[in-house]
Amino acid sequence: MDLEALRHEDPIMKVLRAAQERIRKPENWCQGTYGDRHSDHGELCAWGAIRWATPDEWPAALVLNAAAKQNGFSSAGALNDCTDHPTVMAMFDRAQELRMADMMEAAVA
Secondary structure (H helix, E strand, O other): OOHHHHHHHOHHHHHHHHHHHHOOOHHHEOOOOOEOOOOOOOOEOHHHHHHHHOOOOHHHHHHHHHHHHHOOOOOHHHHHHHOOHHHHHHHHHHHHHHHHHHHHHHHHO
8 A cells, every 4th residue: 555545544543634624714722621522513622633533532532642842842732721723723733744654754664
C-alpha cells in the first residue's frame, strides 16, 4: 500500500482529521472545558474533539501531545487553553505531519 493510501486508512490519521474538522469553525471550539463530546453540535476543545471522534483517544492524543510539545506546551490541552483557534488548528496539522513521518519511517524499516 502506498503512503497516500495509508494516510487515508490509518486509524490515528482518521481520528486527527475528524477531530480537526469537528472544531475547524471557531464557533465549534472552546477553551477550559472538554465540551459535550456526545453531541455533533456545540463547542469542543481539542481533547473533546479527539474524544468525540473515537472512544479510544490515547493513540491520537499521544501524537497531538507531541505536536503541542514542539510548540513549547506540556500538552495539547495546555496549548488549547492558552492560545487561539488558529494555533490549535496548526497543532492538528503538525500532529498529522508527525503521524505521516512515523508511517514513512515504519515503511522504510
